[in-house]
Amino acid sequence: MPRVLFPAVTTKRKAWNKGLLIGQKRPLMPKQVWAIRTRLELAGNLRDVALFNVAIDSKLRGCDLVKLRVTDLVKAERVRERVSVIQSKTKRPVQFELTENTRGSVTKWVVSPEMIGCRFMFPSRFHDRPHISTRQYGRLVNDWVMSIGLEPSGYGTHSLRRTKAAEIYRKTGNLRAVQLLLGHTKVDSTVRYLGVELEDALSIAEKFDI
Template sequence: MCNLAIDIKLRGCNLMNLKVKDISHGTTIQSRAIIVQKKTGKPVQFEITEETRKSLRDWIGNKRLTSNDFLFPSRVVPNRPLTTRQHARIVDQWVTSVGLDVCDYGTHTMRRTKPTLIYRRTHDLRAVQLLLGHSKLDSTVRYLGVELEDALVLAEQTDV
């Protein structure tokens, strides 16, 4: 769940509503998939790394999930996904188990992780905007916390 959450850069509600068929064809986990975001109603494409695909194959096999099953099914309510609240509790347990503060890390931190790393490496706001499914570049700038200082450092590194 953690690997997939970081890979796909989606909100928790979208992650919890994924079905096996959203990420696979038969027993093959796709390297890329598209879903419609719940908040915006717009499609967003995401990649699934090889390590995550292996984890998902194991998960689906161990849980004996079929293509119409939710990828992360509820243990309480049949034919329903895990709730976003339960997802948050699981993330809090993981964070605590590795000695980090739950006030600093949560489900939304997982959505932000990969885009932040991509931005730091490439400084390509447009690419990050597309990956997050933001319609406005301003939203991506605010989301990443890009500040004037970041822009000035980039300007100082650019000779014309």
């Protein structure tokens, strides 16, 4: 009896991004930054307050943020006002400022009992990891935005990286300054990262009469 061959059936895999909002994550607005910061401070979560504040001020990628060492931010028992680190992605240095509020939160965190003997600013609670992972950082960001009623699918770790940069661009229109602060090698990267449109550029140009 001849063997009957049936057509091969391939299982249709569900797309990994089905139902998810894909694309650039939104920066936080100033009032949202203060809402998250206030909630963390009221909860007495010293680590998360410091992490959130440093993330906003530094404008670092998550992979660089979680690897910050205590010595990167603190010198001679004082928190630095300006910090320079080498970026993992570009291998180039980038500088950032720490505001007074951020310096205060970092000071409280580094002198806490949890930080005794720690080399990294944000140590992991797992013994086999020296610092928190980017995945854990992402989960924290998710919790923070949800705590103030935001839809988490619209935000991520890059939201914190973009927040201060977007605000600086909004107020000054200075792409070159934002490029330096983000550590981009090309201004085109900054344009794409901020989502600058022609309408934005024209609006800025209209403010100048020469």
